[in-house]
Amino acid sequence: MASSPSSALNPNQSFNFFLSFRGEDTRFMDHRFVSLEGRGIHTFRDHKLERGEKIEQELMGIIERSRFSIIVFSERYADSRWCLDELTKIMECRKEKGQIVLPVFYHVDLSDVWKQTKSFGRAFVKHETTISKEKVQRWRAAMAEATNIGGWHVIKDNEYESKPITEIIDFILKRLKYKLLPFEEHIVGMKFCLKELKSLLQIRMDDIRVVGISGIGGVGKTTIAKMVYNDLLCHFNDCSFFKNVKSRSKYHNDTDFDYYKNLFFDILGNAKLELNNISDGVDMIKDRFNSEKILIVIGCGPLGPSVVTD
Numbered sequence: 001m002a003s004s005p006s007s008a009l010n011p012n013q014s015f016n017f018f019l020s021f022r023g024e025d026t027r028f029m030d031h032r033f034v035s036l037e038g039r040g041i042h043t044f045r046d047h048k049l050e051r052g053e054k055i056e057q058e059l060m061g062i063i064e065r066s067r068f069s070i071i072v073f074s075e076r077y078a079d080s081r082w083c084l085d086e087l088t089k090i091m092e093c094r095k096e097k098g099q100i101v102l103p104v105f106y107h108v109d110l111s112d113v114w115k116q117t118k119s120f121g122r123a124f125v126k127h128e129t130t131i132s133k134e135k136v137q138r139w140r141a142a143m144a145e146a147t148n149i150g151g152w153h154v155i156k157d158n159e160y161e162s163k164p165i166t167e168i169i170d171f172i173l174k175r176l177k178y179k180l181l182p183f184e185e186h187i188v189g190m191k192f193c194l195k196e197l198k199s200l201l202q203i204r205m206d207d208i209r210v211v212g213i214s215g216i217g218g219v220g221k222t223t224i225a226k227m228v229y230n231d232l233l234c235h236f237n238d239c240s241f242f243k244n245v246k247s248r249s250k251y252h253n254d255t256d257f258d259y260y261k262n263l264f265f266d267i268l269g270n271a272k273l274e275l276n277n278i279s280d281g282v283d284m285i286k287d288r289f290n291s292e293k294i295l296i297v298i299g300c301g302p303l304g305p306s307v308v309t310d
Helices: 027-039 053-064 081-097 110-115 118-127 133-147 158-176 190-201 221-235 245-251 256-268 278-288
Strands: 015-020 043-045 066-073 100-106 152-154 209-212 238-242 294-298 306-309
Touching: 015 053, 015 081, 015 158, 053 066, 053 081, 066 081, 066 133, 066 158, 081 100, 081 133, 100 133, 100 158, 110 118, 110 133, 118 133, 152 158, 190 209, 190 221, 221 238, 221 294, 238 256, 256 278
Parallel strands: 015 043, 015 066, 066 100, 100 152, 238 294
Antiparallel strands: 209 306, 294 306
16 A cells, blocks of 8 residues: 555655555545545555565564554455454554554455454465465454454445545544644653543543542642543543643633533534523533543643543
8 A cells, every 4th residue: 555645655654544454345435535634634555566575674674663553454354464464463562552443344244254254264274375374363353353342334335435434534534633742751650640640530430530630839730630631631532631720710800611612622613602600611511522522631730630531
């Protein structure tokens, strides 16, 4: 598959998402995703690259530096060793780096991909005649793991084919509007703190969670809050990060009303939103976000930030 807009590999370039697909099967989808380039979303597709060891190594690095990976399982996907290598690397990045993986089942049945029957089963049997069984087993395991994520189904019907593709594009656009927060990396003990905090938040639970982080100044409270925000934002419909709430209230006279307006601007991107008072803000939150998953991080100064999920 090929890089856009150029087919040359830049070993230092990062991409918003990596697209793994068998080009002959999925031309319609390819053209739709290429259109994202016009919106400033950097997509990597590798169908024009010549196979080679150096290119393959660089390609694996591209996958590592992508925020999302889209795997398009089509009838002949498993015929391609290159696609299967990409699939294995993508699932490795999901496990080790938390990369967001979006499977698409294009004119195929999910059960055939999961059980590796029909064209998928035939492809693996053929690979086993020329490739080591250990490598083929890694491909099989990666494919089974990817199907467990779920995903989108594109059925063979021109009238409905574009709908799931539009949903995928909307999903990506919504999550890419939030920028990752910068923080000092390689601080001892932060990974453990991140794991503990995520276990307290239990983001898969359908309820409201509020977790406070306290401690003396300089121990990394804001850093861990930023790490949580960056790590979890793709799991929520909308997110907002408020910094230095106490100091802004003291030195800039910001009020609760200002914070409501800032929250709506962050989430809705509407600078002209009309709010007359705090009650309007409360009512609008109930109306707009009643069925949404929201992540809010509030930095309160010396006492540390609070993380709120709904």
